[in-house]
Amino acid sequence: MHHVMPVLVVVACIVAFWYAASVGMNRAWTLDQAERAGVELSAGEVIADAMNQERPVLPTPHQVFAELWNTTAGEAMFRERRGELRGNPRSLFFHAYQTLAPTLLGFLFGTGLGILLAVGIVHNRAMDMSVMPWAIASQTIPILAIAPMVIVVLNSIGVEGLLPKSLISAYLSFFPVVVGMVKGLRSPGPMDLDLLKTYSASHAATFWKLRLPASVPFLFTSLKVAIAAALVGAIVAELPTGARFGLGARLLTGSYYGQTIQIWSALFMAAICAAVLVGGLGLIERLTLKRMGMAR
């Protein structure tokens, strides 16, 4: 309770501020409509109307959650069309799935590549000196710049759908893993390494028995960063090509047609996905570290 109270108060403040802001921002349209219709509205009526517009400047929390509920629980994820089972574009679960599949695939690619690079960097001096500076430089390139090109290039050689999006996710997620793993693989101190030397342990044995286990906490910390980045990558990868399905596509169409409630609900769905992914990894982290006897 000691920890939960302040968080609840802050969240309650945010919601209250949100309601106040939405009334403030939507009022103008309500008053304008009333003046055109030639009716006088009482203050209460103005507030009630501002909170329930169809295309508000800022939707209220209850509108967003109603939309979220209707498009998840209220719609089937798949529906039958011409004898086939297809995704239902009105279901937000379907859009989330379209974004999550490349996120997870890209995350796996990126993690694998990141771990391989880190192992190489730790064991090979030439690789450390040549790859590491470019790995850092590659992160100062806004990936967005790469995204449209990757998708167009792959499209022109006949690859489309899941793979291009997951490549961008992989590109975003490999770097945190490289940095975390390099740090982790180098975390055993000179004492530990010396001890293994007195056992006359081989390079391989040192790696499997000391370096790798020692790097696990670092790995999980970077995995949590990497999976959030992978999700951003998958969402952003949908923007430049005008994808039809996925949370990014939902944001884009929402912005074209002025459907603010749709944008906000897609945004919340993305946030929920990120929270679930990061939270899931946190759970796996706790269980793994406990089994390894490293729980803090």
Place this chain on the structure above:
Amino acid sequence: MTDQGLGLILAVWLLAWGMNIWLSADGRGAVGRFLVPVLFGVTLLVLWEMAVRLYEISPVILPAPSAIWVRLISSTDVLWADFIQTIVKGAMSGYMMGCAAAFAVALAVDRSNFLQRGLLPVGNFIAALPIVGTAPILVMWYGFGWQSKAAVVVVMVFFPMLVNTVQGLKASEVMQRDLMRTYAASYWQTLFKLRLPAAMPFIFNGLKICTTLALIGAIVAEFFGSPTVGMGFRIKIEVGRLAMDMVWSSITVAALAGTGFYGLMALAEKKLTFWHPSQR
């Protein structure tokens, strides 16, 4: 032909890699440290150029580095205008506003224990969410100009900066703070003489992370609407026209700007936190 080409590419790669191994084992000085990564980068470019030429890859798919360079040189005025619009007006102004606001809020959070326990978990949580998604909303609110891009950047950099600064303000040790108290130092004296300097490494960490976020935010926001200038706009338009050399030129400018921006922060960090163990 293809076998020969592959052989040639492999030969160049092995030669360069061998040289790198030799250099990194031998030249442990500053020259080696500079030369090895440069050689690696140049090798990648040469291999790229060779692959494009030997396999006659269509420029619509992947233009050669030389073609990109020619395009970059011949369209500097367009790229310069994009640079000003996206980086200087959008990213930089948003970066400064966002980081300054986060810094001010961090000071407030630091003074109140309640806020710290309440705001920090929420801030940590929000920092992990895909904030780029707010771009369409902010473009709707603030219009197509650079102001909406700056707003997106402010939202994106705020929480990472806040979390880092608050963590940094806690970095001074209890003993040090007690010492300040025995000197009868006021809150502000302790802040300026002890806690801010101690927080510098964390603050710079936040500033460095935010440089990339700022560029990404400014460019992504342009996909949701922009005037007919800007890097995000350019990439979107030129991809549609299949002018990949122009797209790559824009990417080069973005990469250079990003690296320069990051380098600037790293340099400032080096000058200001010379005393920290990680810099010695």
